[in-house]
Amino acid sequence: MxxxxxxxxxxxxxxxxxxxxxxxxxxxxxxxxxxxxxxxxxxxxxxxxxxxxxxxxxxxxxxxxxxxxxxWDLCDQVCQNLLRYAAPAWAKAAQWTTRPELFVRRAGFSLMAGLAVADKRSDDARFAALLDPLAAGADDDRPLVRKGASWALRAIGKRSPGLYRLALDTAEQLRAGSTGAGWVGSDAVRELGSPAVRKRLRLTGDSSPGR
Structure with missing residues (x-):
């Protein structure tokens, strides 16, 4: 272990x-x-x-x-098994991504990723509002944080065609940034731009990375 x-x-x-x-x-x-x-x-x-x-x-x-x-596994298990289903989840997801503590910040991103999968009722606007705090916390050289940020960004982007375009724009902006943010952006663009994701969302050629 x-x-x-x-x-x-x-x-x-x-x-x-x-x-x-x-x-x-x-x-x-x-x-x-x-x-x-x-x-x-x-x-x-x-x-x-x-x-x-x-x-x-x-x-x-x-x-x-x-x-x-x-x-990281305790953090993610607790977030995915329990916290994403509790009332404070949305507020904490936005707040925690800029906290300095390693696993608290990781938890913010884990919650975002979990909400993108589990919350079937919230509209695109609610998830779009998470992209600014996500980007603000993504510029972090700690591997567990940047992997969490990429996970959250990819999960939000795969939720709907509208969120795909917003998440891809965010990823492109991060990719042009410093080391931590750049890694997050590149990793997210790699998956969001894949044929499998684009096919799943029934996207045409105008939303591809580097367009």
Whole structure:
């Protein structure tokens, strides 16, 4: 686990698949989730994100848990399993992408990516409003941050033809920037400009990179 950047001081090597099996046997339980999180054990904290009730997750819990993220996988698992479904998700996604803490900033991008997939009700305008805070936080040389920024930008761009064009414009602007932003822009342009993505969105030739 350590070679993948996963903290091993409080981990036992239980797979996420095994944790999901356990979670399926349990009901949603906000109190149990709090106890699991308080244990400090890596796998218990992932399980907490699987059994907690997003309807009961408030702003204070968002902040407290995010400040205790100590690896990219815990960050992403908690965001994708739980936080993206909770009420503060949209506000935190926009706010966290410019926070200085490594995993809090990563969590902001993870939330954006998760919302782009899971939120079926929000319109394009709501996602378009995330592009400015995304770009503001993308100029970061830390690999876990810039990979998160690219992930979020690509996810938003693949949501609809309208968002594709806005995300591609953002990626092109980032690509012309400094090292961190440039990497994010180039990585996003590479995937957004791929035939597979363009075919999925039924796009014609006027939206290709470098147009």
């Amino acid at each position: 350590a070679r993948y950047g996963i903290a091993t001081d409080h981990a036992y090597g239980v797979t996420v698949g095994e944790l999901r099996t356990v979670a399926k046997e349990l009901d949603r339980d906000h109190g149990l989730a709090a106890e699991l999180w308080a244990s400090g054990v890596h796998e218990a904290r992932i399980l907490a994100s699987l059994v907690d009730d997003p309807a009961l997750v408030d702003d204070e819990q968002f902040e407290r848990w995010a400040l205790e993220f100590d690896s």
